[in-house]
Amino acid sequence: MPATYANPRYAPAPIPAAEERRQVVVGGAGLVGLTLALDLAQQGVQVVVLDDDDTVSFGSRAICFAKRTLEIYGRLGLGARFLEKGITWKTGRVFHRDREAYAFDLLPEEGHEYPAFVNLQQYYAEEWLVEACRAAGVELRWKHRIGAVTPRADGATLAVEAPDGSYVLHADWLLACDGARSFIRDSMGLPFTGQVFRDRFLIADVVIKGDVGFPTERWFWFDPPFHPGQSVLLHKQPDDVWRIDFQLGWDADPEEEKRPERVIPRVRAMLGEQVPFELEWVSVYTFRCRRLERFRHGRVIFAGDAAHQVSPFGARGGNAGVQDADNFAWKLAFVLQGRAPEALLDSYDAERIPATDENILNSTRSTEFITPKGEAARAYRDAVLELAARHAFARPVVNSGRLSRPSTYTGSVLNGPEGWAGGALPGTPAPDAPVLREGAPDWLLRHLGGAFSLLVFGPPEPSLPGALPRGVRAVFVDDAGTPGALWDHAGLARARFAAPAGGAVLIRPDQHVAARFATPDPAAIAAAHDRALAGASMEIAR
Amino acid sequence: MTLDTRPRLADPDALFALLVEAHRGLDAEASRRLDARLVLVLANHIGDMDTLRQAIALAREAG
Numbered sequence: 001m002p003a004t005y006a007n008p009r010y011a012p013a014p015i016p017a018a019e020e021r022r023q024v025v026v027g028g029a030g031l032v033g034l035t036l037a038l039d040l041a042q043q044g045v046q047v048v049v050l051d052d053d054d055t056v057s058f059g060s061r062a063i064c065f066a067k068r069t070l071e072i073y074g075r076l077g078l079g080a081r082f083l084e085k086g087i088t089w090k091t092g093r094v095f096h097r098d099r100e101a102y103a104f105d106l107l108p109e110e111g112h113e114y115p116a117f118v119n120l121q122q123y124y125a126e127e128w129l130v131e132a133c134r135a136a137g138v139e140l141r142w143k144h145r146i147g148a149v150t151p152r153a154d155g156a157t158l159a160v161e162a163p164d165g166s167y168v169l170h171a172d173w174l175l176a177c178d179g180a181r182s183f184i185r186d187s188m189g190l191p192f193t194g195q196v197f198r199d200r201f202l203i204a205d206v207v208i209k210g211d212v213g214f215p216t217e218r219w220f221w222f223d224p225p226f227h228p229g230q231s232v233l234l235h236k237q238p239d240d241v242w243r244i245d246f247q248l249g250w251d252a253d254p255e256e257e258k259r260p261e262r263v264i265p266r267v268r269a270m271l272g273e274q275v276p277f278e279l280e281w282v283s284v285y286t287f288r289c290r291r292l293e294r295f296r297h298g299r300v301i302f303a304g305d306a307a308h309q310v311s312p313f314g315a316r317g318g319n320a321g322v323q324d325a326d327n328f329a330w331k332l333a334f335v336l337q338g339r340a341p342e343a344l345l346d347s348y349d350a351e352r353i354p355a356t357d358e359n360i361l362n363s364t365r366s367t368e369f370i371t372p373k374g375e376a377a378r379a380y381r382d383a384v385l386e387l388a389a390r391h392a393f394a395r396p397v398v399n400s401g402r403l404s405r406p407s408t409y410t411g412s413v414l415n416g417p418e419g420w421a422g423g424a425l426p427g428t429p430a431p432d433a434p435v436l437r438e439g440a441p442d443w444l445l446r447h448l449g450g451a452f453s454l455l456v457f458g459p460p461e462p463s464l465p466g467a468l469p470r471g472v473r474a475v476f477v478d479d480a481g482t483p484g485a486l487w488d489h490a491g492l493a494r495a496r497f498a499a500p501a502g503g504a505v506l507i508r509p510d511q512h513v514a515a516r517f518a519t520p521d522p523a524a525i526a527a528a529h530d531r532a533l534a535g536a537s538m539e540i541a542r
Numbered sequence: 543m544t545l546d547t548r549p550r551l552a553d554p555d556a557l558f559a560l561l562v563e564a565h566r567g568l569d570a571e572a573s574r575r576l577d578a579r580l581v582l583v584l585a586n587h588i589g590d591m592d593t594l595r596q597a598i599a600l601a602r603e604a605g
């Protein structure tokens with residue numbers, strides 16, 4: 001049905017001549033599996049990806065890509081494509097019945113390469129990831145379905161079914177990215193528990209040419225005149241596609257509600273008789289908030305929807321999965337390259353499970369506000385909305401989805417000293433800032449990540465790089481434009497770290513702050529670097 | 543903050559009358575919503591989650 005996008009069809013891979021043993025196998029070429037494969041390949045790891053289909057996401061599914069995700073794709077070399085094709089927005093408006101109750105601005109701060117959000121159909125993101133994976137040497141095997149999994153102490157043995165036949169593949173490491181219905185998870189008998197919400201939603205992606213009369217903002221209605229008693233969400237995507245999300249209630253019949261005869265009148269009631277539109281993609285869904293108890297099971301590691309699922313309110317599903325990949329890829333690469341002990345991998349659970357719980361908490365609370373169950377919940381929800389129109393104090397209580405925020409690994413065992421008070425603390429993703437490089441506009445984050453780096457707020461110190469642990473890159477940032485340093489001409493880089501002159505920040509390959517030092521003492525830096533890699537071996541009990 | 547449960551109202555009869563008066567003419571649903579709005583206004587005025595938790599616990603126990 002989609003009129004603006006034709007799914008590419010990738011040629012199925014031939015089957016190997018004999019049983020194979022591969023170091024890293026990614027199960028599932030969705031948003032998360034592809035991101036993980038690309039990150040690993042860029043870190044020099046050979047990866048095989050298996051997918052039971054031969055194309056990218058059918059229908060757009062995820063449309064809101066958050067700033068942190070965009071920064072991760074920036075690090076992986078795809079950021080410019082998201083900015084170019086995607087729709088940038090930062091204002092959300094909430095309506096109650098026929099009037100506006102509340103509006104919010106997501107990124108009031110200037111001086112970041114990436115905006116708070118870009119809207120883009122998931123299939124474009126996946127298509128670009130496929131291209132980038134190929135360029136990075138990832139072996140993609142389309143139409144290769146994992147039909148059986150036997151976990152072992154030294155990896156997992158897979159039975160793979162392909163169009164040309166079946167074969168056995170031994171993986172030293174299996175990265176399970178096979179989505180919410182994960183076959184790998186189910187066949188390992190791992191409980192996936194949480195809450196089911198008794199409600200149904202209709203997604204209608206519609207193409208509207210010309211002036212629609214809606215700005216590029218996120219509009220959310222509670223109990224609007226055109227869809228009484230329920231909620232509606234409207235969002236713009238590229239290619240003149242608009243996402244409309246109608247709450248239907250638990251009693252709605254999903255098959256019936258998907259029929260164009262049912263969908264078209266709903267959309268028309270909302271847009272008005274005079275606005276011509278075409279249906280692009282229609283889907284009815286229910287949702288859950290649940291997760292695996294642990295994401296690492298020996299040599300099998302779960303990421304993305306296979307590990308956790310949230311409601312779509314807040315755009316936390318895909319954005320969380322991309323952060324899983326960001327967190328795990330460098331750790332596995334370091335372990336495989338003998339630069340860190342295997343225990344480093346346990347910090348993936350230690351860091352991503354609290355992040356998941358935060359996503360589940362936010363998504364659950366939003367869901368309770370949007371679809372109040374019971375008379376009291378409904379009365380409080382409506383009371384908040386009634387007050388919000390006129391009273392500022394009630395506006396922050398309005399919850400139409402708390403949009404994805406970057407995860408902060410506060411208290412992670414990988415974190416070293418804080419060095420000074422305030423600014424971006426250990427565990428937080430390094431904040432971006434505009435800088436000048438040899439006089440040309442540039443961004444701080446472009447110089448961080450991929451490897452460990454030491455960000456030094458001062459002019460280049462020629463003896464420092466040689467005194468750093470192997471693989472740690474020195475990045476000098478000063479306020480005078482000294483040759484060899486990035487020029488923090490607006491003073492924002494230093495301000496966002498609240499760094500003293502001469503202060504230094506150790507930054508992990510995933511751009512998260514590991515440790516800070518008021519003065520860059522090589523011995524202290526080496527100890528923090530060790531802690532961010534190997535220190536994990538002493539601190540984390542399996 | 544500790545929830546203050548000492549008698550603090552100078553004119554308790556007036557408070558009772560005020561509450562009854564506020565609900566006059568409202569049906570059950572409208573009354574429920576008025577109470578909800580009132581709780582939200584007062585909760586914001588108190589502005590302290592800890593005190594509010596104690597208040598909610600006290601109210602539940604008393605019922």
Ligand SMILES: Cc1cc2nc3c(=O)[nH]c(=O)nc-3n(C[C@H](O)[C@H](O)[C@H](O)COP(=O)(O)OP(=O)(O)OC[C@H]3O[C@@H](n4cnc5c(N)ncnc54)[C@H](O)[C@@H]3O)c2cc1C
Pocket residue numbers: 027028029030031032033050051052053061062063064065122144145146147177178179180182183184203285303304305306312315316317318319320321
């Ligand atoms: C309506 C809707 C709206 C959403 N909106 C947003 C949003 O705005 N922002 C956001 O961040 N997220 C959003 N999400 C969530 C987002 O789509 C998911 O979180 C994301 O797709 C998860 O990616 P994944 O790679 O983990 O799983 P998937 O994308 O599901 O990929 C799993 C892959 O595994 C393959 N696979 C499955 N089984 C096997 C097997 N046995 N062998 C081989 N391969 C297999 C599948 O073919 C598939 O390619 C939304 C979801 C929905 C449904």
